[in-house]
Amino acid sequence: MVTMQTIHCPHCGKLALRQRYGSVTHTQCPHCDYVLTMCDRTGRVLEAYTPEITHVGQYGANLTCTIERTRALC
DSSP states (O other): OEEEEEEEOTTTOSEEEEEEETTEEEEEOTTTOOEEEEETTTOOEEEEEOSSOEEEOTTOSOGGGOHHHHHHHO
8 A cells, every 4th residue: 555645855845746655765855856755664774865865775776666576674
């Protein structure tokens, strides 16, 4: 089940989209390019990006393209 909600971006404060796919949460802001994909069960950050800071986990940068693969990683 996919849950979508509009939130305020933790980086810039403008409206962003948060999507939950089971235990994986993906937050993305179209205004400042903030992206955060994490596992809710473990708290593990699978992918994170802001214009100032980039973190790519050991599994690569393309995790948001395949949610099934991302679920398997957490």
